[in-house]
Amino acid sequence: xxxxxxxxxxxxxxxxxxxxxxxxxxxxxxxxxxxxxxxxxxxxxxxxxxxxxxxxxxxxxxxxxxxxxxxxxxxxxxxxxxxxxxxxxxxxxxxxxxxxxxxxxxxxxxxx
Amino acid sequence: xxxxxxxxxxxxxxxxxxxxxxxxxxxxxxxxxxxxxxxxxxxxxxxxxxxxxxxxxxxxxxxxxxxxxxxxxxxxxxxxxxxxxxxxxxxxxxxxxxxxxxxxxxxxxxxxxxxxxxxxxxxxxxxxxxxxxxxxxxxxxxxxxxxxxxxxxxxxxxxxxxxxxxxxxxxxxxxxxxxxxxxxxxxxxxxxxxxxxxxxxxxxxxxxxxxxxxxxxxxxxxxxxxxxxxxxxx
Numbered sequence: 001x002x003x004x005x006x007x008x009x010x011x012x013x014x015x016x017x018x019x020x021x022x023x024x025x026x027x028x029x030x031x032x033x034x035x036x037x038x039x040x041x042x043x044x045x046x047x048x049x050x051x052x053x054x055x056x057x058x059x060x061x062x063x064x065x066x067x068x069x070x071x072x073x074x075x076x077x078x079x080x081x082x083x084x085x086x087x088x089x090x091x092x093x094x095x096x097x098x099x100x101x102x103x104x105x106x107x108x109x110x111x112x
Numbered sequence: 113x114x115x116x117x118x119x120x121x122x123x124x125x126x127x128x129x130x131x132x133x134x135x136x137x138x139x140x141x142x143x144x145x146x147x148x149x150x151x152x153x154x155x156x157x158x159x160x161x162x163x164x165x166x167x168x169x170x171x172x173x174x175x176x177x178x179x180x181x182x183x184x185x186x187x188x189x190x191x192x193x194x195x196x197x198x199x200x201x202x203x204x205x206x207x208x209x210x211x212x213x214x215x216x217x218x219x220x221x222x223x224x225x226x227x228x229x230x231x232x233x234x235x236x237x238x239x240x241x242x243x244x245x246x247x248x249x250x251x252x253x254x255x256x257x258x259x260x261x262x263x264x265x266x267x268x269x270x271x272x273x274x275x276x277x278x279x280x281x282x283x284x285x286x287x288x289x290x291x292x293x294x295x296x297x298x299x300x301x302x303x304x305x306x307x308x309x310x311x312x313x314x315x316x317x318x319x320x321x322x323x324x325x326x327x328x329x330x331x332x333x334x335x336x337x338x339x340x341x342x343x344x345x346x
Contacts, residue, residue, distance in 0.1 A: 088171070089173055089177050092171045092173055092177070092181075093169070093173075093177065093180065093181040093184055095170055096167050096168060096169045096170060096181055097167065097184060097185050097188065099168070099170075100165070100167045100168075104165075
């Protein structure tokens with residue numbers, strides 16, 4: 001899990017450097033990777049967490065925690081995508097209406 | 113009184129021209145606006161050649177986004193009434209005067225052309241008919257009154273509803289949710305009889321897979337709108 005976290009953080013940073021991911025959207029992934037890294041090295045916490053959720057094996061508990069972290073990240077991105085879709089729809093309608101009104105104006109001022 | 117006929121269209125080059133001509137034959141002096149949802153066929157050219165103005169969306173938005181674009185433009189251009197007629201030829205433009213007359217007479221915010229009020233020209237498959245029965249039953253307690261044809265897209269709206277829908281309109285499968293949006297604002301609707309014909313050309317956008325997704329999406333949309341209710345009609 002520690003290696004996976006480091007690989008993930010490396011991939012995200014490389015993607016940000018190449019401008020494939022914007023900085024604001026990399027924060028969630030980097031935070032998730034760091035959280036997983038810390039959890040994977042903290043044996044005492046793993047055992048306590050496994051006992052708390054009634055799972056016998058700390059590794060399974062860690063995987064479950066990792067899954068939960070990714071769910072939170074995906075939820076945040078669903079919100080971002082919904083907002084972007086709304087903005088995209090409004091913008092598309094606005095552009096079409098402006099174009100329509102511009103064409104109407106052009107037709108009115110065409111020389112006869 | 114300013115009336116606009118709004119025709120949302122997506123890849124309807126085979127039908128939209130005759131729909132426009134039929135509309136112009138019924139109400140010659142009323143402007144017709146085709147909202148093209150980024151069609152990949154010749155819908156825009158056919159619509160222009162048939163005498164309609166075209167609002168061409170640069171990106172495919174789906175039915176709700178397409179209709180809302182038309183409502184927004186109509187609102188900005190100060191129209192008093194907008195009547196929506198589908199571009200596939202299923203709605204009979206000869207029913208437009210009855211919808212307009214009901215809008216003016218009743219003073220309600222929306223008039224629905226219902227294919228079930230006089231029983232003429234009903235063209236529903238088994239699944240759609242089943243869905244309509246289900247949504248009728250579901251909407252009855254929410255609206256506080258029965259609605260015979262909740263999935264009809266043959267609707268007229270006045271300026272008050274136009275103002276609302278230009279700001280807030282369901283983006284996918286909008287007809288049923290739009291009724292709940294109206295109820296949320298305590299607006300009124302009436303139904304008038306209308307004829308429904310088989311589609312002239314093209315294919316429905318609701319495929320077999322989408323017909324499974326449709327009720328789930330609509331139910332969720334209705335539920336969310338009910339949560340936003342500002343108060344029951346007195």
